[in-house]
Amino acid sequence: MIESEQYLLCCYRYIELNPVRANMVNRPKEWKWSSYASNGYGEENQLIKPHLLYLAIHKDKDKDKDKDKDKDKEKRVNYYREGFRQVLDASLIDDLRSAVQTGTPLGNNKFKGDVEKLLGVKIGYAKRGRPKKSV
Numbered sequence: 485m486i487e488s489e490q491y492l493l494c495c496y497r498y499i500e501l502n503p504v505r506a507n508m509v510n511r512p513k514e515w516k517w518s519s520y521a522s523n524g525y526g527e528e529n530q531l532i533k534p535h536l537l538y539l540a541i542h543k544d545k546d547k548d549k550d551k552d553k554d555k556d557k558e559k560r561v562n563y564y565r566e567g568f569r570q571v572l573d574a575s576l577i578d579d580l581r582s583a584v585q586t587g588t589p590l591g592n593n594k595f596k597g598d599v600e601k602l603l604g605v606k607i608g609y610a611k612r613g614r615p616k617k618s619v
């Protein structure tokens with residue numbers, strides 16, 4: 485579960501850079517199972533359904549939809565590729581890995597609080613070990 489507005493595109497970058505970090509390929513486009521060719525170059529892939537947040541990148545709402553659809557797509561894929569020039573912050577990578585390993589939502593505290601209210605359970609993980617004795 486991801487707070488999409490803040491973390492979704494970072495998650496895309498993290499996932500699509502995994503084969504690069506693992507030295508399996510030099511560039512994310514080289515990994516044939518990646519969505520990078522679709523997201524970063526606009527290559528058609530029937531298996532990929534773009535997220536609404538991704539589609540909203542550089543979408544001009546005031547213009548004719550059909551006329552500027554290609555222009556929006558070009559801006560979107562360029563923006564997406566440009567994001568890969570930026571290094572992912574180490575703390576963000578730690579947060580992503582922690583969320584995956586613990587099965588906890590990825591987002592800010594308000595988002596996590598909203599999820600807790602919705603589910604009616606405490607999310608996250610508690611400190612390990614025995615409780616400290618009170619003196």
